[in-house]
Amino acid sequence: MTDTGPDFISVGDGDAARQIAVRMREGAGPPVVWLGGFRSDMTATKATSLDAWAAVQKRALVRFDYAGHGASGGKFADCTISSWLEDAQAVLTQYVSEPPILVGSSMGGWIACLAARDRAARGQKTAGLVLIAPALDFTEDLIWSQLDEAARAALLRDGGLRRPSDYSPEPDPITLALIEDGRRNRLLTQAFDPGCPVHILQGMRDSDVPYTHALKTVWRLPAEGTVLTLIADGDHRLSRPQDIARLVAAVAGIA
Structure with a gap:
């Protein structure tokens, strides 16, 4: 089958307008929606493996790239948790007509929880969440809290800094806007209810999102x-064949 490439939808207005790349696999519901991680995209191993499962099972599945990621438009350094949540909500509005299963990896776990919580507040149902190493509140708990005083001072003074990445030759741009917006979207300061079943998959050798963070999320x-x-x-990726099998089983269990 010839790959015709992704569709694109417009999100945001004015200077914040961007084109978001989306791939929709038609099939039976509830639709599975993939929400990727920080600086990842919809061609990553877990996303394509889940899509391959959906193809065999004839299940509806949606993948997309946040702004500043993959095939989507926009500059990464201009984006925040709120803007990436807006991207996810726009995709859900346009491509999902029944309660979805939201599958969120790392940062995508945070976005998925925010989206499900907001859907519940609007009276919209979510079929379930499958979260892989969910990095809820990572801007505060896993970035800001781990910076030394000199790095914090530089971030406050310059509005950003660059951190080495284990997953890219290019360092991660961390902006003050990202940190401040993350504080407005924190979920782990109190109990929250996404209004649906939740299955978390967490590696205990994860050096990026420690398993103790997953325990905090469960609480x-x-x-x-x-x-x-x-x-x-x-580890953090959870992309080995046995990890993919667990992911597929978790999604199938909710479906």
């Missing part, structure tokens, strides 16, 4: 309907 979720699978030898 903030309703006990009923929340499942945590700890993978003792799993």
Whole structure:
């Protein structure tokens, strides 16, 4: 089958307008929606593996790239958690007509939880969440809190800094706007209810999002309907064949 490339939708107004790349696989519902991680995109291993499963099972699946990621427009350094949430909400509005299963990896886990919470507040149902190493509140808990005083001072003075990345030859641009916006979107300061079942997959050898962070997330979720699978030898990516099998099983279990 010939790949015709992604569709594009417009999100935002004025200077904030950007083109978001989306790939939609038609099939039975509830639709599975992939929400990728920080500086990842919809061609990454977990996203394409889940899409391959959906193709075999004839399941509806949506993948997209946030602004500043992959095939989408916009500059990464101009984006925040709120703007990436807006991208996700626009995709859900345009491509999803029944309660979806939101599958969020790392930062995508935070976006998925915010989207599900907001859907519940509007009376819209979500079928379930599958979260892989969910990095809720990572801008505060996993970036700001780990910066030394000199780095914090530089960030406040210059409006940004660049941190080495284990996943890219280019360092991660961390802006003060990202940190400040993250504080307005924090979920782990109190209990929150996404209004649906949640299954978390977490590696215990994850050096980016420690498994203790997943435990903190579990403590903030309703006990009923929340499942945590700890993978003792799993890293942050959780992209090995056995990890993909667990991911597919978690999604199929909700579906």
